[in-house]
Amino acid sequence: MKRFHWLFVLIGLLGARIGLAQGLMVDPVQGSSAAIPVAAVPFAFEGTGMPPDTDVGAVVAADLNRSGQFRALGRADIVEFPARPGDVKFATWRLLKQDFLVIGRISDADAGALRIEFELFDVAKQARLMGLAIGARPNDLRGAAHQIADLIYEKILGIRGAFWTRIAYVTATGIGQNTQYALMVADSDGFNPQTVVRSREPLLSPAWSPDGKRLAYVSFERGNSSIYIQELTTGSRQVVAAYRGINGAPAFSPDGSKLALTLSHSGNPEIYVMDIATRRTTQVTRHFSIDTEPVWMPDGATLVFTSDRAGKPQIYSVPAGGGDVTRVSFQGEYNARASLGYQGKTLAMAQGSGNVYRIAVLDRSRGGAGEMRLISPGSLDESPSFAPNGSMILYAAREGKRGVLFAVSADGRVRQRLVLADGDVREPAWGPFRQR
Amino acid sequence: MNNPMRVILSVALVASLAACTKKTEVKPDEPVAQPTQPEVPAVVDDGKYDASDLDTDSCLRQRVVYFDFDKAEIKAEAEAILKCHGKYLTDRPSAAMTLEGHADERGTREYNLGLGERRGNAVSSALQANGGQASQLNVVSYGEERPTCSDSNEDCWGKNRRVEIVYTAK
Numbered sequence: 001m002k003r004f005h006w007l008f009v010l011i012g013l014l015g016a017r018i019g020l021a022q023g024l025m026v027d028p029v030q031g032s033s034a035a036i037p038v039a040a041v042p043f044a045f046e047g048t049g050m051p052p053d054t055d056v057g058a059v060v061a062a063d064l065n066r067s068g069q070f071r072a073l074g075r076a077d078i079v080e081f082p083a084r085p086g087d088v089k090f091a092t093w094r095l096l097k098q099d100f101l102v103i104g105r106i107s108d109a110d111a112g113a114l115r116i117e118f119e120l121f122d123v124a125k126q127a128r129l130m131g132l133a134i135g136a137r138p139n140d141l142r143g144a145a146h147q148i149a150d151l152i153y154e155k156i157l158g159i160r161g162a163f164w165t166r167i168a169y170v171t172a173t174g175i176g177q178n179t180q181y182a183l184m185v186a187d188s189d190g191f192n193p194q195t196v197v198r199s200r201e202p203l204l205s206p207a208w209s210p211d212g213k214r215l216a217y218v219s220f221e222r223g224n225s226s227i228y229i230q231e232l233t234t235g236s237r238q239v240v241a242a243y244r245g246i247n248g249a250p251a252f253s254p255d256g257s258k259l260a261l262t263l264s265h266s267g268n269p270e271i272y273v274m275d276i277a278t279r280r281t282t283q284v285t286r287h288f289s290i291d292t293e294p295v296w297m298p299d300g301a302t303l304v305f306t307s308d309r310a311g312k313p314q315i316y317s318v319p320a321g322g323g324d325v326t327r328v329s330f331q332g333e334y335n336a337r338a339s340l341g342y343q344g345k346t347l348a349m350a351q352g353s354g355n356v357y358r359i360a361v362l363d364r365s366r367g368g369a370g371e372m373r374l375i376s377p378g379s380l381d382e383s384p385s386f387a388p389n390g391s392m393i394l395y396a397a398r399e400g401k402r403g404v405l406f407a408v409s410a411d412g413r414v415r416q417r418l419v420l421a422d423g424d425v426r427e428p429a430w431g432p433f434r435q436r
Numbered sequence: 437m438n439n440p441m442r443v444i445l446s447v448a449l450v451a452s453l454a455a456c457t458k459k460t461e462v463k464p465d466e467p468v469a470q471p472t473q474p475e476v477p478a479v480v481d482d483g484k485y486d487a488s489d490l491d492t493d494s495c496l497r498q499r500v501v502y503f504d505f506d507k508a509e510i511k512a513e514a515e516a517i518l519k520c521h522g523k524y525l526t527d528r529p530s531a532a533m534t535l536e537g538h539a540d541e542r543g544t545r546e547y548n549l550g551l552g553e554r555r556g557n558a559v560s561s562a563l564q565a566n567g568g569q570a571s572q573l574n575v576v577s578y579g580e581e582r583p584t585c586s587d588s589n590e591d592c593w594g595k596n597r598r599v600e601i602v603y604t605a606k
Contacts, residue, residue, distance in 0.1 A: 175586075202581035204545050224576050225549065246553055246577055249546040262546065267557075269550040290550030306547055312506070313547050337544040350544050357542060380588060382544050398541075401586050427545070 034413070036099050036156065038064055039073040043104040044083035047114060052106070052141050056116060059145035060102060060152065062189065063163040066407060067153065067391055068414030073098060085119055090126045098123050102152060109135050116144050120152050130155050142191060147436070162387040163188055166431040167394060168196070168206040168215055169405060173423030183217055185232065188387070188430070190418045196230060197237070208431045209252045215429075216240070216250035216259060227261060229276070240279060245269075249293045253300050253320075260284075260294035260303055260320070271305050273320055284322045293337045296320070297344045304328060304347065306336040315349055315362075329362060331372040337383060341410065342390030348375075350382040359384045359395050361410065375412030385430045386410075394428040484527040485520075487606040495520035499601040501559050502594065505540070508554040510562050518559065521601060522566020529569070532605040535559050537577040540593035545579055552577035552599075559599045574604070 040061040045051040061072035073096060082088045083105045093101050104118030117133040132151065136144035143164060150161030165188045173180050181203040186193040197203070201220035208215060209229075216229045222239075225247045230237035241247040245264030252259060259274045263281070271284040271294045285291040289309035296303060297317075304317045307325070313336040315329035329335040334352030341348065341361075351360035351374065358381045364370035380398040387393070393408050403424040408415045418425070490496050501514045510518065525531055537552030537559075556575035563573060585592035 202578065204581065220578070220581065245575070246549050248549050262550075264550070264553055269553065290547060290554065292546045292550050293544065306544070308547075313543070334543065336547050352543060355542065380541065398588060401588075 035069055035071040037073065037097055038070050038100040038102065038152075039078060039093055039096065039098045040064070040102040041078055041081055041083075041104075042075075043106055043116065043118070044081070045106050046083075047106060047108040049108070049138075052114070052138055054141035054145065056104060056106065056141055056145040056148070057102065059142055059189075060149045063146060063149035063161075064153065066189065066414075066416055067161075067163075068409030068411070069153070069157060069391070085121075085128060085131075088121060090121075090123055093121075093123045100129075100152075100156060102148075104148070106141075112138065114138055114141070114144075116141075116148070118148055120155055142187065146187065146189075159391065160389050160433070162389040162391060162430075162433065164434055165388060166212065166434075167385075168208065168427075168429045168431065169425055170203050170206065170427040171423050171425050172202075172403070183215070185215070185431075196232065196235075197228075204427050205249055206427060206429045207250045207252060208429060210254055210256045210432050212432045212434055214252075216252065218248050218250070227259075229259075240274065240276065241281075246292075251295050253296050254298055255300055258320075260296060262292040262294070271303060271318070273303075282322070284318055284320065285325065286322075287325075295338055295340055297340065299344075304338045304340065306338070315347065329372070330369050332360060335360070339384045339386045339393070341386045342388075346386075346390065346410070348384035348386060348393050348395075350384065355379070357381055359393065359408070361393070361412075373412065375408055375410075376406065376415075378406075381406075383427055385428050387430050388433045392430075394430050396426045396428060485524045487528070487531075489524070490603060490606060493520065496524060501555075501599045501601070503555050503597040503599075505542070505593070505597065506551065508551065508558045510558055514562075518562040519566050522563045522568050525563060525569065525572050526567030528606070529572070530605060531603065532572045532574070534574045534576055534602045534604055535563075536582075536600040536602060537575060537579075538582060538596055538598050538600070539580045540596040541580050541583065541588065542593065543580075545581070549577050549579035552579045555597075555599050559601070 040057040042055055042057040064070035065072045080092050082103050101121040101123055107115050109115040114136050115133055116136060119128055120130040122129050134144055146164035149163040153161030166185050167188055168185050171182045171184055181199045183196040183203050183206055184193050185196055199219055199221050204218045206215050206217040214229055214231055218225050219228055226242035227240050227247045227250050228237050229240050241261055243263050243265040246262055246269050249262040250259050257276060259276055261272055262269050263272050268288055269290045269292050271291050272281045273284055274281045287309050289307050291305055291307045293306040294303045301320055302317055303320050306313050307316050312334050315335050315338050316325050316327050318325045332351040335349045337350050339348045345365040347362045349360055350357055356379050358374045359376040360372050360374050362370045362372050378397040381395055383396040385394045391410055393410060395406055397404055397406055403426040405418040405425050405428050406415055498517045535556040537556030539548035539551045556577055560573045560575055583596045585595045
């Protein structure tokens, strides 16, 4: 137990030091002792040039830790540094009470690239579970490490890892009329933050295209809300909705061809579906209440959305082509902004009770109305966004006057804070799986 | 968007909730009462507002309407403001305004965009009931994106749940 705490302090300090330079600070606030112990040894460098700055083993360990499913052995407790299968002494790792061991090495590949080989061992069985090699540019060793963490996660748990993914979020710096907004994209651990767009007017509701190449978002830069779609690699963007009234809450369909959105040009906010190629919109809901925050079920046939048609906001579903509306959330006086977990069996939402807003997860896997569970401890928690494998949820919270992001395991056991060193961070959106 | 006028007017509003004074009489300090300057045409007050009243009239200078949590009903305290601005729109058909709807930080951002618009629409309806024309009124919702106060308490939330009247043509 004691060792475990030290580990977290160490990671916290490391995170703080590196994070400040990078923009986001990763700061674990709560861990789990029920997690699987794993040791990731620093990868040996066998190339000819300068050793890289990135410690691949440490990035893998931090990823596994962050999931809440694993508890990585602290760097200070790693006493042996096997680089090849023949160097591994299982007795040492059994003594350290590790269930799994990861080793690896980095060598030169063609045209300045690097080759990273790694092995995963089951310590008790003294067996090699996996051995693979992946290539990487020297400046993308973190990306390679995230891919390795994904493979290890899947090998042990049987669920595809989501560490090699990106997140989008909005920052606000300065106060009052001098506030500057920025839509940012970073790695899932907060590293490599990049500015997508800056604005002196509010930005909100970023949404990823299923291929991870585009972001839709709402900007007030034209004086009213309008929806933009922007290519991440080129930065080129287009206004796709700038009607009178609200243009909000964009969400790409699972096949990427359509955008669900909220428009109020009819007089009050309704859900629409836009064919992105033709920009033609079809109205989905027709009710005098506020209907907004649509998200697509994985089959692309159903939308889940927020409506206050029963008085207070609750979550509902409707066929994407329009039709009968079905209420989804029944527990809690205020439920809004749903995010769908893996295969749509679980829904995260912002749940309000009096002045307290927290993230609730509704598990519908056993049928019926489902079971609702609160997984965040704050007082103004909102904007939940599931990782594509459903294992973690990003959400926005307030600390004093400042907005911060938290990543919490889907069961609520492990929570980590991602803080921008300066200003307000909000509106997180976890991107899709990436293709190699 | 961030015109200084709005800030000044907000400050003026905090000062008092003075009663609406309709201009029905000629005030003694106006030029009409000064025969030493016969070249100045006499102002015949017809009871109608003119553009300068936006800066001087104690009712017209109030440009913010406040709301209860998750509500868009106009409160009794706002009726006087809506009456005088409705009359101004009637008196000056060329005048136009944007009604900026806002919400407090509680609840989700997109839902609050809807709530801000609902409040803006409520003010727009009330102004039309008081003589304004729909063509003079434009509603823009900022939701919770432009708070005037950033503390997480009822005092602040109450200040943020508002519709701001911003004249775009006098």
